Structure formats: C-alpha cells, structure tokens
Amino acid sequence: MLQAASSCFSKKKSGLTSLSLKGAYQLTDVGLLAVVSAAPALSSVNLSDCSSLTEAGIYELADKLTTSLKELYIDGCQQLDAMAMLHSLLKLRNLEVLSVAGIQSVSDAFISSLVSVHGPKMKGLVLADCGNLTDSSIKAVAAQCSGLSTLSLNNLHNLTDAAIRCLADGCRSIEVLTVNRCSFRF
Secondary structure, eight states: OHHHHHHHHHHTTOOOOEEEOTTOTTOOHHHHHHHHHHOTTOOEEEOTTOTTOOHHHHHHHHHHSTTTOOEEEOTTOTTOOHHHHHHHHHHOTTOOEEEOTTOTTOOHHHHHHHHHHHGGGOOEEEOTTOTTOOHHHHHHHHHHOTTOOEEEOTTOOSOBHHHHHHHHHHOTTOSEEEOTTOOOBO
C-alpha cells in the first residue's frame, strides 16, 4: 500500500507537507524511504510508535528532507538508539519541533549535542518519559533554546528544583510547560 501511495505522490509531484504514520508498526525503513522520496516538501512527519523503524530509516529521512523538515515526532520508537541517530537529526537544517518521548536511550549527551546545533530554532521539544535525563539536559535547553514555546518534561524523575529555575531564567518564550508526574529531588 505504501508503495502504491508513494508512486501516486511521485506521479503528481506531490505537494504533501504533513504526514502522520503514527502507529504504523509494520512500516520499515524501505517503506519510509519510498514515501519521503516521493514527497520532498514534507515539513512535518509523525512516526510515533512505528516500532519497525531503525536509525537507517531516520538517516534516509534526514537525507531526503534536509531542508524541508521542521517537525519530527518519533515518540515511543523504543528500538531507536538516540546517539546512533543524532548525526542524522543534526543534518536537519530547519528542525523546530522534536518529540522523542519514551525513547529510553535519550541522554544528557544527546540533548546537549542536539540543542547546541538546533537550540536557537527550536520551538517545541517533547522529552516526556526519557528516564535518563537530569538537570544537565534542562540546563542545556535553557541555555540554548531561548525561543522555545512548548516543552514537555512529564514523568522525569532525575530533576531538581534547579532545573525549573534554569528554565525560568533561560526560556522566556515558553507558553506551554508540562512537568506532570515528576518527582523533583532536592
């Protein structure tokens, strides 16, 4: 079905800009490549809960959509290794929104590297359920993402009150901040 859809896109010189494949658990890297190759104007892609994708698929997506992609949602893609796909994410020149909720391999080093490149452009960041994150990540976000308007930190248990103070000082543009179910340490 994806092959037929991508064939249809390419015949019509697709102007498709937003695509949600959320929960397409059988979507493979090959299928993703077919779709993004046929729709080079994509600016928003939701691949949440696509459990068959690998870092190779994210590499191909970043390679094909280097300049057009602004929003990427890969929530719940547990099989993805954050550090292994970091280089691909850094290639996305106009990335403004990234959701990596529930990816347990997301680390302070990943966040620090990501925001050192994309921070000034970032408008939305979803880090919910990334259990390894500490104040170090939040400090990096606060220092690099001054234009951030949406931040989700739900279910993070290694944060202290200092993290929220850093956000208050550094991210003055935040309009939506969610910190539900966080057990702040002192």
